[in-house]
Amino acid sequence: xxxxxxxxxxxxxxxxxxxxxxxxxxxxxxxxxxxxxxxxxxxxxxxxxxxxxxxxxxxxxxxxxxxxxxxxxxxxxxxxxxxxxxxxxxxxxxxxxxxxxxxxxxxxxxxxxxxxxxxxxxxxxxxxxxxxxxxxxxxxxxxxxxxxxxxxxxxxxxxxxxxxxxxxxxxxxxxxxxxxxxxxxxxxxxxxxxxxxxxxxxxxxxxx
Amino acid sequence: xxxxxxxxxxxxxxxxxxxxxxxxxxxxxxxxxxxxxxxxxxxxxxxxxxxxxxxxxxxxxxxxxxxxxxxxxxxxxxxxxxxxxxxxxxxxxxxxxxxxxxxxxxxxxxxxxxxxxxxxxxxxxxxxxxxxxxxxxxxxxxxxxxxxxxxxxxxxxxxxxxxxxxxxxxxxxxxxxxxxxxxxxxxxxxxxxxxxxxxxxxxxxxxxxxxxxxxxxxxxxxxxxxxxxxxxxxxxxxxxxxxxxxxxxxxxxxxxxxxxxxxxxxxxxxxxxxxxxxxxxxxxxxxxxxxxxxxxxxxxxxxxxxxxxxxxxxxxxxxxxxxxxxxxxxxxxxxxxxxxxxxxxxxxxxxxxxxxxxxxxxxxxxxxxxxxxxxxxxxxxxxxxxxxxxxxxxxxxxxxxxxxxxxxxxxxxxxxxxxxxxxxxxxxxxxxxxxxxxxxxxxxxxxxxxxxxxxxxxxxxxxxxxxxxxxxxxxxxxxxxxxxxxxxxxxxxxxxxxxxxxxxxxxxxxxxxxxxxxxxxxxxxxxxxxxxxxxxxxxxxxxxxxxxxxxxxxxxxxxxxxxxxxxxxxxxxxxxxxxxxxxxxxxxx
Numbered sequence: 001x002x003x004x005x006x007x008x009x010x011x012x013x014x015x016x017x018x019x020x021x022x023x024x025x026x027x028x029x030x031x032x033x034x035x036x037x038x039x040x041x042x043x044x045x046x047x048x049x050x051x052x053x054x055x056x057x058x059x060x061x062x063x064x065x066x067x068x069x070x071x072x073x074x075x076x077x078x079x080x081x082x083x084x085x086x087x088x089x090x091x092x093x094x095x096x097x098x099x100x101x102x103x104x105x106x107x108x109x110x111x112x113x114x115x116x117x118x119x120x121x122x123x124x125x126x127x128x129x130x131x132x133x134x135x136x137x138x139x140x141x142x143x144x145x146x147x148x149x150x151x152x153x154x155x156x157x158x159x160x161x162x163x164x165x166x167x168x169x170x171x172x173x174x175x176x177x178x179x180x181x182x183x184x185x186x187x188x189x190x191x192x193x194x195x196x197x198x199x200x201x202x203x204x205x206x207x208x
Numbered sequence: 209x210x211x212x213x214x215x216x217x218x219x220x221x222x223x224x225x226x227x228x229x230x231x232x233x234x235x236x237x238x239x240x241x242x243x244x245x246x247x248x249x250x251x252x253x254x255x256x257x258x259x260x261x262x263x264x265x266x267x268x269x270x271x272x273x274x275x276x277x278x279x280x281x282x283x284x285x286x287x288x289x290x291x292x293x294x295x296x297x298x299x300x301x302x303x304x305x306x307x308x309x310x311x312x313x314x315x316x317x318x319x320x321x322x323x324x325x326x327x328x329x330x331x332x333x334x335x336x337x338x339x340x341x342x343x344x345x346x347x348x349x350x351x352x353x354x355x356x357x358x359x360x361x362x363x364x365x366x367x368x369x370x371x372x373x374x375x376x377x378x379x380x381x382x383x384x385x386x387x388x389x390x391x392x393x394x395x396x397x398x399x400x401x402x403x404x405x406x407x408x409x410x411x412x413x414x415x416x417x418x419x420x421x422x423x424x425x426x427x428x429x430x431x432x433x434x435x436x437x438x439x440x441x442x443x444x445x446x447x448x449x450x451x452x453x454x455x456x457x458x459x460x461x462x463x464x465x466x467x468x469x470x471x472x473x474x475x476x477x478x479x480x481x482x483x484x485x486x487x488x489x490x491x492x493x494x495x496x497x498x499x500x501x502x503x504x505x506x507x508x509x510x511x512x513x514x515x516x517x518x519x520x521x522x523x524x525x526x527x528x529x530x531x532x533x534x535x536x537x538x539x540x541x542x543x544x545x546x547x548x549x550x551x552x553x554x555x556x557x558x559x560x561x562x563x564x565x566x567x568x569x570x571x572x573x574x575x576x577x578x579x580x581x582x583x584x585x586x587x588x589x590x591x592x593x594x595x596x597x598x599x600x601x602x603x604x605x606x607x608x609x610x611x612x613x614x615x616x617x618x619x620x621x622x623x624x625x626x627x628x629x630x631x632x633x634x635x636x637x638x639x640x641x642x643x644x645x646x647x648x649x650x651x652x653x654x655x656x657x658x659x660x661x662x663x664x665x666x667x668x669x670x671x672x673x674x675x676x677x678x679x680x681x682x683x684x685x686x687x688x689x690x691x692x693x694x695x696x697x698x699x700x701x702x703x704x705x706x707x708x709x710x711x712x713x714x715x716x717x718x719x720x721x722x723x724x725x726x727x728x729x730x731x732x733x734x735x736x737x738x739x740x741x742x743x744x745x746x747x748x749x750x751x752x753x754x755x756x757x758x759x760x761x762x763x764x765x766x767x768x769x770x771x772x773x774x775x776x777x778x779x780x781x782x783x784x785x786x787x788x789x790x791x792x793x794x795x796x797x
Contacts, residue, residue, distance in 0.1 A: 013551065014486060025382060029220055037220070037382040040324050047580070048551030061458040063348075063381035067526040068539035075345075079546060088539040103551035104755030107586050111545045120543065 004057035006065040010084045011076030016147035021052035028056035030164035038063040047104040078117040085124040094125045097133035145184035151190025221385045223378040226349040230356025235393035237283035240271040243657040244290030245325035247318035247378035264669045265629040266594040268293035272300045279313040283398030288316035293350040305339045308367035312360035320733035322522035331496035335474035342471040343371040347454040349383040377452045427474040435470030446487025455527035484509045495523040556721025556778025562696035563590040564752040565703040574604035578622035587753045598629025614643035615710045623650040624662040638687040645709045651724040683717040688709040698784040733779025742791035749783040
């Protein structure tokens with residue numbers, strides 16, 4: 001029904017979710033799309049769960065993604081991926097950092113961090129791409145650029161040309177961090193390319 | 209319908225940033241605010257614009273009073289706050305409505321349905337009716353900018369303050385905004401006109417008359433102005449809607465007929481009647497209270513749905529789709545049995561250290577609004593009340609008056625919250641011969657909203673140096689003789705000072721001063737570690753809830769096993785202080 005692409009980026013406060021979603025929104029903008037982005041500030045920082053949503057297409061109305069209409073879920077952490085994976089469309093894709101971060105606040109009686117989190121995540125979506133993003137980022141020069149590695153992987157699977165991604169990275173990052181993030185982006189993009197096929201069906205090219 | 213925006217002259221802005229841009233383009237000279245999610249970024253963004261005097265006020269009441277003054281001197285003025293801030297500013301608001309304006313006066317209220325970062329989810333649309341002022345509600349960032357400019361014009365044209373109401377999803381959603389230039393508005397200067405600006409009963413009666421006729425004129429204006437519009441569509445379904453809910457309606461029913469209200473007070477009754485007649489089934493879609501619905505029903509208009517109860521939480525696109533009878537595939541169930549991940553105090557936070565000392569004394573804690581409110585969570589669980597900004601001290605004093613005891617409760621309040629509205633209750637404690645113990649958690653910033661300056665940081669909103677309000681001097685100045693400054697990292701000393709204060713038959717203030725750890729990141733600290741051979745497994749270090757201390761006790765073991773995660777440890781040493789076995793030591797390098 002809609003020609004809108006919906007991306008959700010989930011993780012833990014402090015992991016660079018806001019920056020990642022700025023890059024995606026700006027890349028979509030550079031590619032000529034109408035864009036809306038939504039995130040929650042305030043209490044969500046301080047190590048809590050954070051989710052940011054980006055929607056782009058010819059015309060976007062709601063800043064919130066309707067139930068069950070996420071096309072790509074980018075998870076910077078496995079548990080946060082599992083928390084949001086049910087929001088994917090049936091044919092949706094999950095790109096996740098193969099990383100476990102134990103909750104900082106552990107209320108008594110709360111369930112333990114699931115040992116089988118990666119398996120459960122893999123079993124919850126048709127297409128799941130797990131990446132050792134921090135490791136890849138480390139090789140690119142800075143482990144903190146794990147978010148950019150995942151965005152690089154995402155870039156394979158959405159209708160935004162490579163040039164738009166690069167322009168977005170330039171406009172969102174401090175010049176001193178640009179070089180390493182461009183390398184992290186390329187590395188993530190290469191990783192995602194190895195699987196071969198694009199998970200999107202009937203939605204135009206896979207972008208560059 | 210597509211909007212054409214020149215990409216060279218447009219930007220992806222949040223609603224907050226768009227309001228700031230609108231104020232700039234409208235020629236606003238003065239902007240004032242107190243930080244509060246989701247409104248904070250409006251003033252933060254305005255600081256960056258040339259020609260706008262943008263400043264933090266100690267609280268929202270002061271902000272609005274400064275706004276009234278600037279307006280009366282002829283300057284276009286923006287005052288912004290979160291929804292509960294308008295409660296604080298409601299006193300000047302209700303009479304500023306009578307006084308009116310000279311330069312346009314726009315008051316932004318940022319509501320928080322769903323309480324992402326608030327203590328309640330009040331619907332501030334009621335304030336517009338209470339204060340008898342017009343209210344505008346944008347539905348995206350472009351409108352946030354356009355409506356801000358329109359609000360200034362409306363304010364001057366009708367001699368009234370104007371409320372601009374946004375919600376979290378407008379404030380913190382980004383969408384494209386076409387940028388324009390600034391239209392300068394020279395302030396006319398202050399002139400004396402007591403009949404307009406001195407609200408003694410005789411003058412106020414005449415002004416009230418003007419307020420009532422102004423509302424009629426505004427209602428007439430609302431009938432035809434472009435802020436309210438009908439989008440003709442399928443006449444089988446009509447929807448009356450405003451704010452972000454408009455986007456959810458367009459998402460769910462792109463072809464429905466819509467009456468989109470940009471002005472939600474006063475309502476255009478003729479337009480509503482005309483629209484109601486033009487459609488077969490009429491719906492009203494709104495968040496929180498049935499504010500529009502009740503007024504529309506009062507016109508005798510029949511709706512396709514039954515009377516709505518006040519809603520709790522925020523509206524979602526899926527809820528609106530259901531309401532409008534859209535058949536959709538139900539979403540899948542969320543994964544079950546996942547551990548929650550609530551926000552918590554950071555490793556190295558001075559608040560945690562202070563609350564650890566408080567917890568050891570086993571006293572009640574009258575709490576307040578700030579990061580330290582997170583102390584209510586386990587394992588700290590050191591908060592027994594939290595009502596509103598500044599309430600901690602008055603509540604503790606009330607408990608003291610009711611029980612005759614001042615030795616089993618402390619009031620805990622942040623530095624900025626104390627300046628906001630903690631000083632007057634402290635005066636009350638001294639005046640009424642109380643002996644309440646007050647702890648000011650001084651982290652030298654407004655931390656919860658993202659590190660803003662305030663009068664006790666010694667810097668203005670723009671980072672200029674200014675007088676640094678001394679909290680010690682304020683407390684002594686109001687008559688507290690027992691004022692002590694402690695470093696909360698020194699848990700034992702803090703505990704001693706606190707114990708002595710609780711035993712005194714006079715009021716005490718303890719200022720626990722430790723800069724917010726997030727502002728102190730560059731400082732080199734060595735992490736701590738646990739020497740396994742000395743650890744007795746008592747688990748006391750787990751009791752203060754530091755994220756860097758991990759419980760790795762094997763299943764079935766009664767003796768705790770604990771590790772410090774070096775990457776997370778901020779090196780504050782509080783765990784080493786509280787360890788009874790001396791098993792926690794600094795990693796020396």
